[in-house]
Amino acid sequence: MEAKLSFSQDSPPISIISAAKVAGVSLSIDPSLAAGSAPVLCFSSGESLRGINPILEYIAQSSPSLHGRDAIESGHVVEWLEYAPTFLLGSEFEVACSFVDGYLMSRTFLVGHGLTIADITVWSNLAGIGQRWESLRKSKKYQNLVRWFNGIDSDYKDTLNEVIAAYVGKRGIGKSPAPNLKEKVNDSKDPSAPEVDLPGAKFGEVCVRFAPEPSGYLHIGHAKAALLNKYFAERYQGRLIVRFDDTNPSKESNEFVENLLKDIETLGIKYDAVTYTSDYFPKLMEMAEKLIKQGKAYVDDTPKEQMRSERMDGVESKCRNNTVEENLSLWKEMINGSERGMQCCVRGKLDMQDPNKSLRDPVYYRCNTDPHHRIGSKYKVYPTYDFACPFVDALEGVTHALRSSEYHDRNAQYYRILQDMGMRRVEIYEFSRLNMVYTLLSKRKLLWFVQNKKVEDWTDPRFPTVQGIVRRGLKVEALIQFILQQGASKNLNLMEWDKLWTINKKIIDPVCARHTAVLKDQRVIFRLTNGPEKSFVRILPRHKKFDGAGKKATTFTNRIWLDYADASAISKGEEVTLMDWGNAIIKEIKMENGVITELIGELHLEGSVKTTKLKVTWLPDIDDLVPLSLVEFDYLISKKKLEEDENFLDNLNPCTRKETLALGDANMRNLLRGEVIQLERKGYYRCDAPFVRSSKPVVLFAIPDGRQQAKLQNGSMAAERRPISPERCNKRKV
Incomplete structure (x- = not known):
């Protein structure tokens, strides 16, 4: 062709x-x-x-x-x-x-x-x-x-x-x-040189803003928006403002502000200023009053459900034609937080017949008596995001407002509000929202899990928050690489977590240290009849191909532990390879009631590792082994993608956390919190709780390696996913 x-x-x-x-x-x-x-x-x-x-x-x-x-x-x-x-x-x-x-x-x-x-x-x-x-x-x-x-x-x-x-x-x-983000579109320092992507962008004059609401922690979707803003600010040698959209005191707190700043720093984002929409409350109130006086806004006391119905049907409110004096009087009642004022809101007088429902007289101001996390109870009225955002964007000198394409229908509203305010135009640049399979990104829904103690907190490894996925073992470099690969595309995509974890594996595998563990309740002793009568220690590399991983001390004894799964795969007379030691031949397999209780064999160190079918990990039978808790996580919901009319509560995964007790080599006493390792033949883990005492296990979180989709393609999974089964689940956790 x-x-x-x-x-x-x-x-x-x-x-x-x-x-x-x-x-x-x-x-x-x-x-x-x-x-x-x-x-x-x-x-x-x-x-x-x-x-x-x-x-x-x-x-x-x-x-x-x-x-x-x-x-x-x-x-x-x-x-x-x-x-x-x-x-x-x-x-x-x-x-x-x-x-x-x-x-x-x-x-x-x-x-x-x-x-x-x-x-x-x-x-x-x-x-x-x-x-x-x-x-x-x-x-x-x-x-x-x-x-x-x-x-x-x-x-x-x-x-x-x-x-x-x-x-x-x-x-x-x-x-x-995929992303133009990987390309420096213009290496020239000439301000007149042509630019692409951002409409009307001028080199050195671009100003963008990342404006999260402090009502939760930064999640992977926010990270995409933050990194795109960072990219364009750097590419055009412009400015990046971090602005907290703190217009709803009922949901916001200083805890969220502090952690959002922490997450922004984690992503390596350098900004020029941190501002708050609340910094502009006096000017926003002045603008609202100005629009009322100009007849471009009015105060409405229509009940909320009726107002919603009228907007959908294009029916004008009975308050739409109030006089300016009537509107100002009710506006004052709202400012004072009186009983009458609490029944009202300020609406923009746009176009109730417009096919775009966002232009049907949107709400600009509403009452709220909850104290604000920064300014206490000074105000009883607060602007909506739709009203405050264009105003503050224009006031702060933002040239390009990056918004996800889910706001597309509200772009016309944004421009109309700026026009009515008499403020300069700010160009909107759209990008696609980052959606992940089996994942909730709504802060309201994530808050439900926190409030109902279905997770530890906002940093829980099952959460899609930056702190959650980093705690699970994701390297920030992998997250950045994954997001930048999506670029500024406007195409809506449902992304697989496996792609992200595959990138992560390629970052951690070349450098993370190797250790050994056996399952505490599923292990078998292997007695070596010609093994060392007196144990001895060798110093081995923690990673055979990366010296930076350091060294570890390995003890060799005539009694060693094997995982039961390995022991059950061995036949009498078979020669196997003990990793980091050499070959051994199985002479006897002792059993009770069909269960293997002991293996007896002898070392055959002159044997070739190339001829053995099984290469098994092992641990010496010594008192210095470290107790481990190996924790595996699953998705919080059981459906790949929830439709708009579906209730997430109907799709909760019944079991999302499984804990397995194990024993690790003595060197694991020195693991640091946050350190990533590989347990040989078991997978990658991040240390969440390091060694304190022998009665308290080291907690290791299993890090996905991106192979789940490959397993599906190869037919090794019977269902679409393989969830943690109820019998393997920790009942105290969701």
Whole structure:
């Protein structure tokens, strides 16, 4: 099928062009798209594909060998396509090189035993980096990575070098198309140089604001908005204001303010000022009174439900034609918080017949006698977000207000209110809200879990708050990378957590220390008849490929503990490998009532680890083992996506926390709170409560590794998800 590849001249997708050359797919080239545009592959049928990875997968399907030999290999290819852009993030470049170098220690290709689209993509991204990679290539720092790179370079020299010669040196080579956030659209310091993305943006004059309401902790959805504001402020060398939209004293508190600032700092966001909408309450009240006097607003005492019904039906309120004097009199009653005033609100006089219901006389001010967390009981009236936001944006010099696309219908209201106020225009820039599967992002709903003690607090590892997911073991770098990959796109996406945890794994795996544990209630003693009569200690690395992880002391004895699952998989006479020690042969398996009670065997250290089927972890039978509590979490709701008319209370997951007692090696006494480790053959964990005394276990939170979707694809799960079963659940927790 004839196809045309269109892309931006300053961002040629050499991975696509290289893959097409290798696969023998004929493409006509059209470098005419606007700067920052994602590449598009157009077919003669009129259909098209947009984005680097979809086009690469199409090319791979055109040459099946490039997509892996089976479904599992194809899944791994997709994983590598998602990982490839990591090389293009300056701060992550050498981390990525280190990870892939270790991965290639015993491999010729990234997936399987032959070249795939994964190799071509990663190779192209490295080649496209230019001098930085060439310098490393000449050194001996990443020998396995260089061996792999040179092998592909040699095998496809003519094909690939033709592409490199034609396109390397062009700006933005190999960039992922998902976010323009990965690209510096304009490196020029010339203020008149053209900019894209933000309408009417001028270099050095852009001012954006991140305006959270202090009614909860920062969650992953807020993080996207915060990071987008940070990005545009930096890109245009402008200003970023953090403004607390504190207009509802019933929901807000200083606790939330303090933790929002903490979370903003955690995300690495540098801001120019912190302000509060409450700083502008006097001016907002003046503006409301001005609009009343001008006949652009009125005071309404219609009951709330009736008002809502009238707005839906386009029926004007009986108060809409009150005189200015009547409105001002009722406004004064509202300010004083009198019984009469409490029945009223101020509404903008816009257009009750407009098809856009947000323009049907929205509420500007309402009464509230609850004390405000900053200014106490000074005020009895508070502005709505819809009224305060455009006013403060214009007053603070904001040039571009970033809002998620869920507010799209209210954009016309925003501009109309600014117009009625007689204030300058602020450009709205929309981006898609970040939605995650099995996840609630409504602060009202999250507050229900806190108030009903279904979770510990806002930092609970089951929560999508920044503090919650960091406590569960997510690295902030992974969160930032994940969000920036989404970019400023307006497309609505329901994102999988597995993608985020996969990024996280690739960050933690190359550097986190390795330790050993066995399940306390599911272990079997293994007696080595020729084992050391007197125990001895060896100093071993905590990570065989990363010296920075430090050392650990391992005790060798003639009695060791194995996990029962491993013991039950061993046959009499079988030779197994004891990790970090050597081989052993099973001579006898003792059982009582069908349960294994003891294994007896002898060391066979001259045996080859390559010939054994089982490589098992073990712990010495000594008093210094550390008690552990291994905690696993599940989603708070049981449905992937709740529809608007669904009650989340009807979809609560009955069991979301499982605790398993275990024993860990003696070195785990030194774990620090927040430290991430890997328990060999069990997974990754974050230390939530370090060692205090032997009667109090070290608490380790299991960190997802992003493999759940892969398990689903490989058919190892019978259902859509595998929740924690009730019998494995801690009954004291949801």
